[in-house]
Structure formats: structure tokens, C-alpha cells
Amino acid sequence: MPYFDAASAAPLHPVARQALLAALDEGWADPARLYREGRRARLLLDAAREAAAAEVGCRPDELVFTPSGTRALHDGIAGALTGRRRTGRHLVVSAVEHSAVLHAGEALEADGGSVTRVAVDRTGRVAAGEYAAALRPDTALAALQSANHEVGTEQPVAEVAGACRAAGVPLLVDAAQSLGWGPVPGGWSLLTASAHKWGGPPGVGLLAVRKGVRFAARGPVDERESGRAPGFPDLPAVVAAAASLRAVRAEAAAEAARLRELVDRVRARVPELVPDVEVVGDPVRRLPHLVTFSCLYVDGEALLHALDREGFSVSSGSSCTSSTLEPSHVLRAMGVLSEGNVRVSLPWGTGEADVARFLDVLPRVVAEVRGHLGAPSEARPVVTGDELVVDALGKRCPIPVIELAKVFGDVPVGGLVTVLSDDEAARLDIPAWCGMRGQEYVGERPVEGGVAYTVRRRS
């Protein structure tokens, strides 16, 4: 049963499991205590810190273990902002950071600070020059992911780090998706990561803060982890996290090359096998194991369920999934289609046969979901002046786009079709549909109960 959602969480690596079991026996005591069980725990903690620091590329005393990648981001951003409060209260991030970064930015704004969200291109990448231009004299911190978690695109971290250094602004790199594949190129000031992305256990994040970076932990003081991560350390999980990081790194180059080929195959074959598909993200400068595509006229949740019934576990940035009401902020920032969105992220060791079977199953599954949605619509298009208006108010993604496509042939070239919709996804998906179809997106205007999106027929 192929699991293709490694970017969410990877199954425990065998080395992690072994290390965890050993550390449950040897490392349950308080490493701050003087007696033998405490000293033994301290040795394990020190060794884990040294191993993880070596893979991160920092000194052991620059690295602390946090309870998750999210906590590493929250606490790392808060600490860096507080440490440089005298400089200012401005934060620069990319528009496609992990939600933990964006939420930290919102918390800063709610507290009176300000945030610049640097836009990305259609592949999901920031331009280093544009990022550099966002740095200001009052910028306390800049944050940039090493690679995007939804579309896999790598960011120009080294160039942005250079610009930040020149401006005297510390750069925090969220390396959650990439650290298992290799170290982040130098020049960062703070780095965060999450062990369960590389086959370590949940419950462990990393926060590295370079010596000399101003940092003031927020919240109540606590003596653990250099005062940067309060609470009793989860030592067995920490030991397992460090051991598995070392293990996956030893095989990263070979495994990356292997998975990159499998992903290349998905990227090439999906548009051949499935009509009306957009594969998103940079095709080359990307994570080795991750590919994302969107299927027109498909309900994301229905597609996930259909793939799940076929034995494939994938995730989606569509708005039409039970856990979210809005389309992924990443896809939105990229300006690409969000409906029928599927993220495939291959765990270590994924076999070729599983990918082949996925490519085999996908066309039929998409066709089935489209079939269910393609039933005759009750919406009656209305002609208003030289404009054909489709009322899709109250209809969820992907219905508004389906309704648009259905009537589009009814207007002459040069004619207008307007779709009324109150689904947030339409704002993204109607322009994306125009881009895919070579039609002209005219614009949107508010109407009672929703928004009117207007498209001009070009061909």
C-alpha cells in the first residue's frame, strides 16, 4: 500500500527505531541530574547534539532540540525578533513559507510589528533581488525556506543569505523539507528542521542559532536547552532523530538521484495520461522526491478519497478537502490552479513499481471523479447585454470552473462569460483556467452574495 506523503510525515527509519528503543532503556532519566542514570542520559544527549550539529553544519552549542518543527519556527522567530527589538519590528518572509512562519508573522503584526511577504514566480520561487529589496533598516529578521513543502521548488538561499549579510539582517532558514537530503548552503543565521520529515520520530525539531546572533527566548525562563526550549527533553526521540539523520544523509545522494528519476517520470507522464492537468513547481531546481499537479474540473477531496481507495496516500492543497476551507496559500501565491490538486512526495525507498501503478491508476480515477461532477448542471446561464452570466453561488470548487467551461463555447470569440461564485478557490482557479486555456481573464468585481469573475473568449 504505497504511502506518498513523505512531506507530511515519513514512517520511522529502522535506525531511528533501533536508537529509540535503546534510548528508552538508557535515556529516560533527567540529564541534569548527577547520579549515574542522569549522567548516562547526559552522554546520550550530548552525543545526539554533536551528531545533529555535524549534519546541520554548526557547533553543538548552537543547536537545541525543540518539540517539533513548528515550535522551532515559533520559538526561533520570536527569539530572534525579541533579540533584535531595538533594531526594529519588521519581518521579511516569502509568500510561500510554511504556515508556522506566516502565523508567526501575523502574531507580530497583531503585536504592532510589520511583515513583508515577498512574492514568488509561477514556479514558487522568490527572486533574490526582490527579497533583498524588501530588507529595511528596521528589519529584525528575514525568513526563507530551503525548499517549498507543497511544490518542491528550491529557494535561492545562498543569494538571499548574501543580501541579508550585507544588510546586517539575520536570515532564518526553514530546512524542514530539505535537511534529510543535505546541509543548507552556508550563510544562514538561524536554521530550523523537523525530524519526522527524514524518518525520525515525531516530537523533535531542531533550532540552530549561530553564535553572535542576537537571540532572547520569549516566555518564562527555563534552564533546559540553553534556555531556548523549555521543558524536560524527550531524549529517546532526540537520540533517534539524530541517529536517523546521520543514517539518511549517508545514503542521501544515491537515494535522491533514484527518486528524482521517479519524480521526473511522474512529471512527464501525468500530463500525457490525464487531460487538463497542470504540473506545478520548478522542474529542475526542486526537492528530489516531490511533485505536485492540479487537475481541472476535479474536487480535491473526492480525488484524495478515490486514490485512497486504490491504496495511494497523497495530500492536496485544494480548498475542497475536509481539513481546509481555503486553497493552499502556496498555490495562491504562485497563481496556479488549485482545484484537483495532488501532492506526491515519495518516502525513502519507494519502489518503481508503486510509481508505475500510480500512473496506471491516476487517469481512470481522475476520469471517474470528473464523471461524477460532470452531471448536468441546474445552473441556467443568463445573457445580460453581450455577457453570458453563470450563477455558481453556493457551489464549491471545482463546480464554478466546470460551469465556466461548459458554457464557454456558447459565446463567440471576443464575447464575455461571467461566473458568480462565493467560493474563495474561484479567485485562483478561474484566472488559472484562463492561463491554461489561453483565454483572457478580464477581472473580478463584488456582487451581492459573492464575486463576479469575467473571462473574454480569445479562441
Add this chain to the structure above:
Amino acid sequence: MPYFDAASAAPLHPVARQALLAALDEGWADPARLYREGRRARLLLDAAREAAAAEVGCRPDELVFTPSGTRALHDGIAGALTGRRRTGRHLVVSAVEHSAVLHAGEALEADGGSVTRVAVDRTGRVAAGEYAAALRPDTALAALQSANHEVGTEQPVAEVAGACRAAGVPLLVDAAQSLGWGPVPGGWSLLTASAHKWGGPPGVGLLAVRKGVRFAARGPVDERESGRAPGFPDLPAVVAAAASLRAVRAEAAAEAARLRELVDRVRARVPELVPDVEVVGDPVRRLPHLVTFSCLYVDGEALLHALDREGFSVSSGSSCTSSTLEPSHVLRAMGVLSEGNVRVSLPWGTGEADVARFLDVLPRVVAEVRGHLGAPSEARPVVTGDELVVDALGKRCPIPVIELAKVFGDVPVGGLVTVLSDDEAARLDIPAWCGMRGQEYVGERPVEGGVAYTVRRRS
């Protein structure tokens, strides 16, 4: 090799180990995902929450899992304070709470709020009436531990909860030390606990917030755990925590009775076997497994090391330990001796033979440590007027008290001895020595380089 520091961390319970292993296989995926691995994880998470809530005595939707007891306290206190910010910014705590609570109070003060620390008696207990009197119209939150982590004394939680309810103030009960032994009596508004105290794994705390209690999580928003504990949940550890809580509770009554007898034996025998010892904490209304005593004229760190060499792992609230420069705030608040302090906390299943051997070894170990410290002093007492003055500046605990005891017989009844000391422990230990010896503590005054503590000979 007997480990007697269960109040710091207990070895993993066999049920916890078994549950952890199973959940590593079944529960590594993201419980927020729709595919089968995610649904399986969700089922495990829901079952763990139901089991833990049943033991806590709350509804499952009132309980969230945090990465540690410390984080539960930090986040619980912050959330309750923020939720009731309009009422005021005053916090009431006992003087003997866990440092995580006291540090949260200091953070509140640094942020412009205020804290009342309710004093305790010599057994370490607050008077419910005194606690009630500390509640004010602007009190946002009150916090009280169920039982003290250093001396085992139980607090009058039910009475204090009644007073809080009458005043309309939510009460947070830190049940870290007691939850494995039984539910906290009703009436609390928030409750926190820590799994590795009852044989669960590290990495899991509990935070329960009763419906209707105003609560506003601080920091960046996050959708996990009802928005109260950000980050990917450590599901295997959570499952193990819930399973072991249920397991220890099933045997708690019998095991508590058994350990209570062993502790009673320690409480009775130690003062018979070791001269100049003070057993502290309430002898009856206390945790079943914990006893603390202090030995005059003993260096706490040396005593821990000597006991460690004999195979006994205990902790200490003395200032003379490598991890701390100040004597325990608990012992200080109680006004009892802190030097040569030893906390014995028996893990589940501790055998009678281990306790007997401890009682066998302790007198010799204390005598040895005293022997090392009892070497002739270089300090020459000086007679100033009718006062004998001993200069112990630059000497660490327990030397100041040893010097006092050495010369005390040299003054007549009614005469004064003054000890000069710059060790913070002397402020606690010299009055405590007077109490133990029936001598009169006259008071202290600042002198160059330290403090002068004066004692009058009564007998």
C-alpha cells in the same frame, strides 16, 4: 541499582513501552490527513485522549496533549491569563509551586502584571484561608499544585478550589506529582500533568481546560490540539502516556499503600540512625512515595556523589549541587534546613530490600561526608565586644553552619555568635540550625562582602 528519583522521571512502564512500539508502527502519520494512515493515527489519538480524559476526570474535548509538563504550565497559564485579561493581570500562586509556574509568574511581572505568592507553613502547605485572602477583583488566575514535588506535602486543593469558585477566579492545578496516584478532587478549572512522572515517556504533558473557562492561546495560531498546543503531535508518545496512566491507576491504591509504608519506615528510621537530621514535609497528608530530609553539616553534592557510589540515585534541594547555586525555593519557603538535603522518591515497584539497604548505608555515608568537612578550620573566631565573630566569607554551604557549631560552646549561655557569610544558603540554614538546636536566631545585617548572621546561646 536502586533508583530513588521517581519525582524527576520514572523509568518507562512496560505498558507504555508496548503501546509506544505499537503506535510507532500504526501512528506515525499525520492524524489530520484523510488517507488510511492518517485516519488510523486519528483513531489512536482520539482513543488516547478519551483514556487520558477519563483518568483526569474531564471531557475529551477539554484535554490537549503538550510536549511536556513545563509547556503545559507555561501555555496553560499564558492562555488563562490572556483569556481573562479584561478582568485583570493578577496571578495567585503558592510559594512552593514548580519553577515553571514561578517563572511564568516572573514573566507576567516583567510584562506589567502582578503576582501574589502565598506563604506555606513548615510542612510546605498553604492555609486555604490565606490563599483565599490573596484573591482580588483583578485576579485573572490562581495556581496551586496538588502535592509538592520536593517534600511531598499535599495542598488543600478542594478548599482552595471552593474559595476560587466563590471569587469567580479559575484555579489551575499542577497535578504533575499526583496524577498517577489518583484524580485531583473536583473544582479545578485547568489542570496540568506530565507523563514521564507516572512511567509514561518523556515528551507528553497534559493540559485540561474546563468548558466555560476563558482561554486564549498565546503566540502564533496553529490548528493542532484545539489551537492550544502547536506543532505535529508526538502520537506514539501520547498513546504510550495514556496507556500507562490507565495501567498505573489500576494499581495505584495497592501500590500507594505499599510505598507509603516504606516511606514511613524511612521517615521514622533516618532520625534514629543519623544524628542532626531534619525530616521535612507533612508526615501524613503527603504523596505516598516521597520523603525528604536534610542533614546538618553535610555538603549536598558530596552526599549525592557518595550515595551514587553506593548505587543510590537521589536528588537534592541543597544549594551545594552542581546544577544550582541557590537552595531550593521550596525549602526556603518552608523555613527548613537546606544543607545536606536528600529527596527520596520511590518508583513503582521499589522493593523493601532496597529501602532497607538505603537505611543501612545512609548513616555511614553521612558520617563520611561530615568527616571530610569536619577538618580543622583555618577560620579564627574573633571576640568583638561580647560577641564571638566567625569569618566564613568565601566558604560554601555547609561550612558556615559547621563553623557556627564548632565555636558555639565557646560562648556562655546568653552570649552571641555571629557568622559572616556570602553563601545564600546560610540565610536559610543558620535560622534552621537554631530551630533544630533550640537556640535563638537574633537576625542578620549586611557587612562588607556578605551578611552577618547572629545567634544567641540559650542553653
